[in-house]
Amino acid sequence: MVSRESVLAVLATVPDPDGGDLVSRERIRSLVVKDGRVGFALASHDPVAMEGARSAAEAAIRALEGVTDVLAAVVDERDGTSEPAPASRPGLLDKARRLVGGARSAPTGATAPTAPPPAAPAARPATAHRAAPPSGRPAASGTAGAGEGPDNLAGVKRIIAVGSGKGGVGKSTVSANLAVSLAALGWRVGLVDADIFGPSIPLLFGAEGYRPKGAFIPLEAHGVKVMSIGFLVDPAKAVVWRGPMVTGALMQLVRDTQWGPLDALLIDLPPGTGDIQLSLSQRVALTGAVVVTTPQDLALIDVRKATNMFEAVKVPVLGMVENMATFVCPNCGTETDIFGHGGGEREAEAEGVPFLGRIPLTRAIRDASDNGRPIATDPASPEGKAYAAIAAELVATLAGAQEKPFPEIVFES
Numbered sequence: 001m002v003s004r005e006s007v008l009a010v011l012a013t014v015p016d017p018d019g020g021d022l023v024s025r026e027r028i029r030s031l032v033v034k035d036g037r038v039g040f041a042l043a044s045h046d047p048v049a050m051e052g053a054r055s056a057a058e059a060a061i062r063a064l065e066g067v068t069d070v071l072a073a074v075v076d077e078r079d080g081t082s083e084p085a086p087a088s089r090p091g092l093l094d095k096a097r098r099l100v101g102g103a104r105s106a107p108t109g110a111t112a113p114t115a116p117p118p119a120a121p122a123a124r125p126a127t128a129h130r131a132a133p134p135s136g137r138p139a140a141s142g143t144a145g146a147g148e149g150p151d152n153l154a155g156v157k158r159i160i161a162v163g164s165g166k167g168g169v170g171k172s173t174v175s176a177n178l179a180v181s182l183a184a185l186g187w188r189v190g191l192v193d194a195d196i197f198g199p200s201i202p203l204l205f206g207a208e209g210y211r212p213k214g215a216f217i218p219l220e221a222h223g224v225k226v227m228s229i230g231f232l233v234d235p236a237k238a239v240v241w242r243g244p245m246v247t248g249a250l251m252q253l254v255r256d257t258q259w260g261p262l263d264a265l266l267i268d269l270p271p272g273t274g275d276i277q278l279s280l281s282q283r284v285a286l287t288g289a290v291v292v293t294t295p296q297d298l299a300l301i302d303v304r305k306a307t308n309m310f311e312a313v314k315v316p317v318l319g320m321v322e323n324m325a326t327f328v329c330p331n332c333g334t335e336t337d338i339f340g341h342g343g344g345e346r347e348a349e350a351e352g353v354p355f356l357g358r359i360p361l362t363r364a365i366r367d368a369s370d371n372g373r374p375i376a377t378d379p380a381s382p383e384g385k386a387y388a389a390i391a392a393e394l395v396a397t398l399a400g401a402q403e404k405p406f407p408e409i410v411f412e413s
Ligand SMILES: Nc1ncnc2c1ncn2[C@@H]1O[C@H](COP(=O)(O)OP(=O)(O)OP(=O)(O)O)[C@@H](O)[C@H]1O
Pocket: 164, 166, 167, 168, 169, 170, 171, 172, 173, 174, 195, 198, 200, 270, 271, 323, 324, 359, 360, 361, 362, 363, 365, 366, 367, 369, 370
């Protein structure tokens, strides 16, 4: 059985770039040890210099008996928004005790789940332990209700990240259609395309040439307010940016866009579980995350990393969406399970997160996406109905989560 102490003991043998070791330098944040899985973040004012220590720490923990999975990431503390300075920070064990003992901060007001508007489906109890209101993690900066958040996020009720462990699973397509379907339920919805290296939201909304004038004014299309890094930066130039620069740009995109009042702001994260995803998840007060996967084993291994990452930073996973579940032949209508069957649902069950639904692999989805009109704009189509069902499930999960007390985090000792 892996314990927190054994993990900390190993981390105390990993050299810190500034001398000493990672524990004595108080680098460790959000350490979670559960069922052989270990997740933690390393705080640094120089994330690039920290990379070597991060991979050494991961390798050292992976070698520990009983460890089945490990995820370490570096969080950028240069702007001083993530945590207090080391000198004023209480010891790690005290922090862990505070987390376990339930001394959790209230969810940040404007992003906490609240009852859905009348048009939304009725609430049902949240089924999964992770689908609960956010708490217990440091108040993220730059978000409404966090004390220092910008005014233009003050009216945003929920911020939901859409992530995937692996690229190409259809995360952006799901984000776009989910946003359109939530808007069709009567919600005021915003969508941020945070995929700096491959922004696809402009294409999905038929807005590739859109350039906001002066202030960050979002594009409005299909009932959704859309802002993409692709409206502001040439992806060919952004590709050479270092991680902290990317995170800074994305934070600006979220904070400075003139959203106005929203019931939900969706953030289409870059694929994967690296530093950018982790930093964003920590620095934006997320209500929760939706994780997209395809049913094949390769994607399912990576989706586990995504749920672990969100768990490590105490962002509740609101649910999993299985994309490209079955292929429907446009000629004969025959259904084929190209990527296997039911993998997403089984994984959701194994991970203890709600399964929000599955989307088939169809030509209509691809064509609609390429034509700048997400298929969810046609709610009578089979695909539109599938997205609408997922949106309804998400709203119900959010409403149910509001009623459920936050679960205890049990650290093994
Ligand atoms: N259910 C689906 N049926 C048919 N085509 C789909 C479906 N979902 C996504 N696609 C297509 O697959 C391609 C990749 O989708 P998308 O860009 O949404 O993936 P992603 O996970 O966001 O990718 P990236 O990792 O590059 O950000 C696109 O051409 C999209 O139209």
